[in-house]
Amino acid sequence: AQKITQTQPGMFVQEKEAVTLDCTYDTSDPSYGLFWYKQPSSGEMIFLIYQGSYDQQNATEGRYSLNFQKARKSANLVISASQLGDSAMYFCAMSDYDMRFGAGTRLTVKP
Amino acid sequence: GAVVSQHPSRVICKSGTSVKIECRSLDFQATTMFWYRQFPKQSLMLMATSNEGSKATYEQGVEKDKFLINHASLTLSTLTVTSAHPEDSSFYICSATGTGHHYGYTFGSGTRLTVV
Numbered sequence: 001a002q003k004i005t006q007t008q009p010g011m012f013v014q015e016k017e018a019v020t021l022d023c024t025y026d027t028s029d030p031s032y033g034l035f036w037y038k039q040p041s042s043g044e045m046i047f048l049i050y051q052g053s054y055d056q057q058n059a060t061e062g063r064y065s066l067n068f069q070k071a072r073k074s075a076n077l078v079i080s081a082s083q084l085g086d087s088a089m090y091f092c093a094m095s096d097y098d099m100r101f102g103a104g105t106r107l108t109v110k111p
Numbered sequence: 112g113a114v115v116s117q118h119p120s121r122v123i124c125k126s127g128t129s130v131k132i133e134c135r136s137l138d139f140q141a142t143t144m145f146w147y148r149q150f151p152k153q154s155l156m157l158m159a160t161s162n163e164g165s166k167a168t169y170e171q172g173v174e175k176d177k178f179l180i181n182h183a184s185l186t187l188s189t190l191t192v193t194s195a196h197p198e199d200s201s202f203y204i205c206s207a208t209g210t211g212h213h214y215g216y217t218f219g220s221g222t223r224l225t226v227v
Binding site for chain 2: 035043044047095099100101102
């Protein structure tokens with residue numbers, strides 16, 4: 001069975017600084033996908049970045065990068081140059097068929 | 112990009128009544144639909160998975176007779192909360208995928224259900 005762990009309930013970062021949100025996972029399936037989503041107070045799920053289990057390089061999407069360490073089963077999200085609008089809940093998710101989520105991290109960007 | 116339209120966005124219903132939530136894929140064929148429930152300050156919990164034309168597969172602890180899922184076409188899936196009670200008040204959100212499972216999950220915008 002899948003398991004996704006986010007150990008940081010809340011994180012604070014100064015505007016324009018970088019922040020890393022942690023995520024570890026566990027699965028017995030060799031083929032899986034790792035995702036990060038942002039959820040603002042409106043509730044919508046905003047896709048940020050994807051990493052496939054067979055991808056050799058770490059995924060990057062603008063200010064977002066995924067630090068994928070397969071042997072350690074970790075998929076940390078790095079947000080560079082934080083902006084006030086980055087304040088939201090962030091969820092790590094994994095799919096090997098269905099998609100399941102970690103507990104989430106609430107990020108607050110301070111001006 | 113792929114879009115899933117979810118309606119209604121908010122609904123208030125009386126205890127004991129039923130509520131139907133719709134998710135429509137607008138520009139792709141949703142072969143699989145996932146339904147999630149999210150209580151305040153918690154994560155998304157998978158309730159059930161449905162494939163077009165098949166019965167839904169429910170997660171352990173989710174009452175299939177209470178949460179009726181229909182996925183009769185490749186563009187429409189519905190979740191009906193039957194005999195709703197205040198403890199069913201939650202945020203319900205669907206996610207659809209077409210061909211392939213690892214990429215291309217498209218979420219609806221969610222439905223906030225309040226049972227009074």
